[in-house]
Amino acid sequence: MQSKIKQHLTRIGYDCIVSDIGGFPRLVVNVTIAESEIQLMLAAEPPFHSLPEFVLIDADSFGRLAHVTVYQYSGALFGAVCVNDPDSLSINFEQPQLVVEESLKRHVALLEMCLTNPDWNNKELLREFYSDWLRKCRQDDSKPLLANIEKPILQRLVVYAPLSDKEYGIESHYMVHPADNSFSGISDIHLSMMKGNREAAGIALVIPIHKLTPAPSRFDSLEQWYIDTITALPTTIRNELQQKFGQWRDTTYWIVFTANTVNDDRTWFALKLVCKSKKALPLTGEKLKDWTLAALPIRLFNQESTVQRGGGRLSLSDKKVAVIGVGSVGCEIAHKLSAAGVKSLTLVDPDIYEINNLYRHVLEQGWVGAPKSFALSVAIQRQFPWSNATWYPYDLMKFARNQNMESYDLLVIAIGNPTQERLFKQYLLDNNTYVAVINSWLEGFGIGGHAVLDVSESKGCLLCSYVCPESGARGLVSNMNFIEPNQVTMKSIAGCGEQFISYGAASSAQTGVMTANLAIRYLEGKQTESCKTSWKGDDDDAVNEGIKLTHRFYNFKHSLEYLPLTDEDCDVCS
Amino acid sequence: MSIQNRFSKFHDKIKLGREDDAYREARAKDNSILDEIKAEFRSAGYPIIETFIQGSLSTYTGIKHPVDDFDIDRAVVIDADNAPDNPVELKKLVLKVLEKRGFKNARVKKPCVTADYINLSLHIDIVVYRKGGEQYELAVGKLNSNEQNREWSPSEPKKLIEHINNSSLFIGSADLKIKQFKRLVRYFKRWRDEKFGQAIGKKVFSIGLTLMLKEQFRPAIDNNGKVDDLQSLRDTVGAIMASNYFHWAGDNKYKVNVYLPVQPYINVFENSSIDTGTQLYNKFKLLLTKLDQALEEDSLKKQCEILQGLFGNDFEVPEKEQSNNAGKVAYSNAGVVGTSQGA
Numbered sequence: 001m002q003s004k005i006k007q008h009l010t011r012i013g014y015d016c017i018v019s020d021i022g023g024f025p026r027l028v029v030n031v032t033i034a035e036s037e038i039q040l041m042l043a044a045e046p047p048f049h050s051l052p053e054f055v056l057i058d059a060d061s062f063g064r065l066a067h068v069t070v071y072q073y074s075g076a077l078f079g080a081v082c083v084n085d086p087d088s089l090s091i092n093f094e095q096p097q098l099v100v101e102e103s104l105k106r107h108v109a110l111l112e113m114c115l116t117n118p119d120w121n122n123k124e125l126l127r128e129f130y131s132d133w134l135r136k137c138r139q140d141d142s143k144p145l146l147a148n149i150e151k152p153i154l155q156r157l158v159v160y161a162p163l164s165d166k167e168y169g170i171e172s173h174y175m176v177h178p179a180d181n182s183f184s185g186i187s188d189i190h191l192s193m194m195k196g197n198r199e200a201a202g203i204a205l206v207i208p209i210h211k212l213t214p215a216p217s218r219f220d221s222l223e224q225w226y227i228d229t230i231t232a233l234p235t236t237i238r239n240e241l242q243q244k245f246g247q248w249r250d251t252t253y254w255i256v257f258t259a260n261t262v263n264d265d266r267t268w269f270a271l272k273l274v275c276k277s278k279k280a281l282p283l284t285g286e287k288l289k290d291w292t293l294a295a296l297p298i299r300l301f302n303q304e305s306t307v308q309r310g311g312g313r314l315s316l317s318d319k320k321v322a323v324i325g326v327g328s329v330g331c332e333i334a335h336k337l338s339a340a341g342v343k344s345l346t347l348v349d350p351d352i353y354e355i356n357n358l359y360r361h362v363l364e365q366g367w368v369g370a371p372k373s374f375a376l377s378v379a380i381q382r383q384f385p386w387s388n389a390t391w392y393p394y395d396l397m398k399f400a401r402n403q404n405m406e407s408y409d410l411l412v413i414a415i416g417n418p419t420q421e422r423l424f425k426q427y428l429l430d431n432n433t434y435v436a437v438i439n440s441w442l443e444g445f446g447i448g449g450h451a452v453l454d455v456s457e458s459k460g461c462l463l464c465s466y467v468c469p470e471s472g473a474r475g476l477v478s479n480m481n482f483i484e485p486n487q488v489t490m491k492s493i494a495g496c497g498e499q500f501i502s503y504g505a506a507s508s509a510q511t512g513v514m515t516a517n518l519a520i521r522y523l524e525g526k527q528t529e530s531c532k533t534s535w536k537g538d539d540d541d542a543v544n545e546g547i548k549l550t551h552r553f554y555n556f557k558h559s560l561e562y563l564p565l566t567d568e569d570c571d572v573c574s
Numbered sequence: 575m576s577i578q579n580r581f582s583k584f585h586d587k588i589k590l591g592r593e594d595d596a597y598r599e600a601r602a603k604d605n606s607i608l609d610e611i612k613a614e615f616r617s618a619g620y621p622i623i624e625t626f627i628q629g630s631l632s633t634y635t636g637i638k639h640p641v642d643d644f645d646i647d648r649a650v651v652i653d654a655d656n657a658p659d660n661p662v663e664l665k666k667l668v669l670k671v672l673e674k675r676g677f678k679n680a681r682v683k684k685p686c687v688t689a690d691y692i693n694l695s696l697h698i699d700i701v702v703y704r705k706g707g708e709q710y711e712l713a714v715g716k717l718n719s720n721e722q723n724r725e726w727s728p729s730e731p732k733k734l735i736e737h738i739n740n741s742s743l744f745i746g747s748a749d750l751k752i753k754q755f756k757r758l759v760r761y762f763k764r765w766r767d768e769k770f771g772q773a774i775g776k777k778v779f780s781i782g783l784t785l786m787l788k789e790q791f792r793p794a795i796d797n798n799g800k801v802d803d804l805q806s807l808r809d810t811v812g813a814i815m816a817s818n819y820f821h822w823a824g825d826n827k828y829k830v831n832v833y834l835p836v837q838p839y840i841n842v843f844e845n846s847s848i849d850t851g852t853q854l855y856n857k858f859k860l861l862l863t864k865l866d867q868a869l870e871e872d873s874l875k876k877q878c879e880i881l882q883g884l885f886g887n888d889f890e891v892p893e894k895e896q897s898n899n900a901g902k903v904a905y906s907n908a909g910v911v912g913t914s915q916g917a
């Protein structure tokens with residue numbers, strides 16, 4: 001196989017030899033980049049299930065290169081070149097010579113950039129600062145220091161020790177004291193501080209670096225890097241360090257550094273300094289001699305970074321949203337809105353969580369018997385530390401009469417009750433109340449789900465979706481429905497009051513996610529007009545039950561698209 | 575407001591439904607007269623084994639007529655084994671009952687016995703069948719018909735009703751389509767009543783129009799299930815004109831032929847004059863032109879004016895172009911509708 005690859009590379013013009021390295025015959029390719037002769041050794045054997053790596057021979061003779069990690073092997077220094085994100089490539093493992101060719105091209109192209117463009121090389125080194133830093137960390141320190149830090153300014157914070165009996169969870173980590181008081185009062189982060197059972201392990205100093213240099217390489221001394229970095233700090237910061245913290249004596253310091261890397265991206269990384277006796281923070285090489293240094297992995301969490309890292313949006317954090325009806329559809333909507341960064345969420349539902357809700361709801365068994373709205377508000381705050389979810393055990397109309405609807409940016413109604421929904425719409429009309437409303441519902445048998453966004457100032461309203469398509473009069477059922485009205489679609493196991501619509505959690509989740517997306521679009525200002533959207537499922541189950549489906553179902557080809565809502569026969573809109 | 579909405583209002587005005595007084599009165603009268611006929615037949619030795627309603631009441635295509643009587647078509651059936659050879663004997667029994675009850679103009683016609691109520695604008699047609707196995711035979715003959723002119727004529731009255739009500743051949747959305755078809759039948763009948771003089775209008779038989787419509791019906795429903803009766807009407811009239819119901823009779827005259835799809839498979843317009851056929855042909859042609867004009871028209875007001883010209887004043891024309899609906903909301907006329915909505 002090696003000779004086949006060699007043949008192929010030679011045929012297409014590469015200078016290849018097989019040479020004995022570390023007691024094995026290795027394929028080595030000679031290339032010239034910017035007048036430098038470089039040798040790349042193929043470090044993998046077929047079959048290739050990821051891009052085969054080439055390593056740079058005599059890696060130390062080219063200076064510090066971005067994306068190249070130098071290591072020792074068989075008495076020589078080699079550079080591992082990182083050319084890509086391994087998981088996103090689909091490898092043609094049936095044609096290994098082509099895979100090697102492609103990999104070689106990528107290695108050469110990357111090294112060419114590093115060697116010919118020092119600016120780019122330096123930027124890349126800064127960009128990968130944290131991953132280089134992690135290489136300096138001891139492998140047994142796998143749990144990162146959790147640091148709740150809002151601002152990259154010089155400051156002193158407390159570090160709490162982990163609880164020894166905790167294997168996982170927030171309390172199993174060293175944690176820098178939250179500087180943030182915007183947490184939900186029942187989030188783990190808040191509670192773990194409040195309980196007072198965590199010991200202070202020492203203090204952390206946050207030191208902003210103004211001009212970042214590349215992270216120390218594997219062979220560089222951490223001590224030297226620390227002294228260089230402290231020395232390079234602006235005089236003001238050094239003085240402040242000296243004055244504020246020079247008097248303090250301790251055996252352990254956590255130093256949390258922060259700096260901009262490239263394009264205003266900010267990196268955070270940590271060092272732990274330990275000394276046998278209590279001493280002031282060492283700021284010179286002489287003083288540092290008594291201290292042991294260790295690089296630490298760190299996970300910074302604050303609202304900004306955590307919400308954004310999760311795909312949420314800070315622009316939603318000041319929006320006020322109510323979800324009315326937190327059954328199987330509403331709970332998904334509430335969950336996804338919280339995940340998107342909506343903090344002020346009001347959950348409204350008069351129902352109690354029952355054991356037969358378990359298989360189509362997000363709440364755990366422990367909540368059986370609790371008001372759904374209350375239970376969900378707790379569950380959401382437990383997952384999302386900055387959530388302020390509140391709750392009312394009300395039905396829609398009671399909520400409407402007890403609260404100021406216009407104080408909300410958006411109301412999402414997921415009660416699956418067309419009578420109450422139309423009644424509420426009429427209530428808003430009668431009272432000249434202007435508030436954006438989404439009505440969301442699903443139909444049984446996995447046939448589909450719908451959402452209507454009614455924005456007061458734009459064309460189209462909820463009642464447009466109730467206009468009877470035959471007569472143009474106000475209808476009693478939504479004209480978006482996929483199931484014909486007046487059929488028995490409820491199943492009954494236990495008789496009166498125990499009927500339910502047959503659908504699975506996937507249907508309600510699908511409807512919830514569709515609705516949450518619409519809500520987020522509206523809150524972000526991307527959807528300003530009233531609109532409607534539906535998803536259409538398969539009709540197998542409905543057909544098996546002899547359920548008749550609507551003309552719209554059979555002709556609907558616009559799942560998840562946002563369609564105009566307005567109907568020319570709507571008496572409200574005309 | 576859409577043109578469909580206007581059609582819908584028009585339809586509400588002309589349709590004769592269960593909730594209408596005329597309908598309820600007719601059914602009450604019909605019931606009481608039926609009881610007497612049953613008694614009369616029983617004592618004559620011909621017990622009635624089945625009765626049913628025929629005509630527009632059985633196909634839910636009845637309309638109100640501003641001047642003319644309202645028809646009720648009642649069929650009574652006796653056992654064939656028990657039936658007299660002379661069908662007119664039974665029709666005489668019916669006549670006797672009607673006369674006894676003081677009806678106006680009670681008389682035996684070839685296919686039925688007919689009479690008018692004195693104080694109601696209600697016209698009653700009673701037809702007699704005998705039934706052997708599954709076969710119905712109609713009592714044909716007048717009071718003075720000789721043997722050649724009276725017979726038990728094989729007939730399939732129930733199959734005809736089924737044919738008109740049948741939606742099983744519509745591919746998809748059958749309910750919407752059969753409902754649209756029936757609205758079209760009513761529009762056609764009202765158009766006929768408006769456009770033909772009383773004499774000829776009576777000869778443009780409802781069953782003939784209904785059968786043409788059924789055969790050539792072109793539904794118009796958009797993907798959202800919104801129906802478009804104007805388009806459907808135009809397409810259906812176009813299809814009727816493009817098929818072979820009208821036969822050239824020279825000199826710009828036409829004979830119209832529409833065959834029953836069931837026994838006795840006769841031409842409904844067999845005995846109609848060339849004049850009836852020609853008038854129907856010409857008026858259909860004009861109808862098509864007007865419907866095309868209405869479709870072309872952008873202004874709702876002008877569309878309504880054209881349609882009012884076709885269907886009469888029950889088709890209302892809005893006073894302003896965009897009539898303001900405020901204050902006169904059209905509510906659903908259903909009290910409760912079962913929905914599939916949940917969450």
Ligand SMILES: [Zn+2]
Nearest residue numbers: 461464570573
């Ligand atoms: Zn509307």
